[in-house]
Amino acid sequence: MPTLYLIRHGQASFGADDYDVLSPIGHEQAEALGQWFATQNITPDLVAHGTLRRQKETLAGIQKGLGIDLPPEEHPGLDEYDFGELLKAKYAAGDAPEGMMTDHKSHFRTLRTTVAEWQRDEIPNPPETWGQFTNRVDTACRALMRDGVETVFAVSSGGAISQAISALLETPGVHQTKMQLQMKNTAVNRFVFTPRSTYFHGFNETPHITAANADRLLTYA
Known part of the structure; x- marks a missing residue:
């Protein structure tokens, strides 16, 4: 079935003058995820990000690790609040x-x-109001899960990803925040979809982070 891989950006620069820049670890995380996708023979036919630099840099790193260079779509609805x-x-x-x-x-x-x-x-x-935020996230996800695509990689942020999951599962807002606060950098969240339905198939997965590299690559900010 067609699958949307909704991926959180890599480690940004928390506490710096410009947070919206990947740290060296963030770049390493993104490339490692791309390499893992390559080992699984998972290749997208559509890639996307929001307007934020950390999202764009993460997608570039994933594509580098995977050995592809697809032109990305930009969806502001994927931006963090x-x-x-x-x-x-x-x-x-x-x-x-x-x-x-x-x-x-x-x-x-x-x-x-x-x-x-x-x-x-x-x-x-x-x-922006909470309603405006939830509406733009929903609009972006609907645009990505469209007819004619099979595998979508979209790089977003913790709050927006958690809202997409919360909306699909119809959970109260408090659970959106709980999911956001445990979202790891470059975590993969999976949605499978048909023209009529969307199903949630994976949360906060980091298969590219192992016991051998977790001390360096497992981050949350």
């Missing part, structure tokens, strides 16, 4: 938690509470 702008909207009056964009524990604790408020439409003037 803008957590930084959400925080600015939430803490417009100040009192933002210290270290929330540089310390991992503070960051993820703040993410959980902020996204829950966003899902309830409790943050004034967000960069």
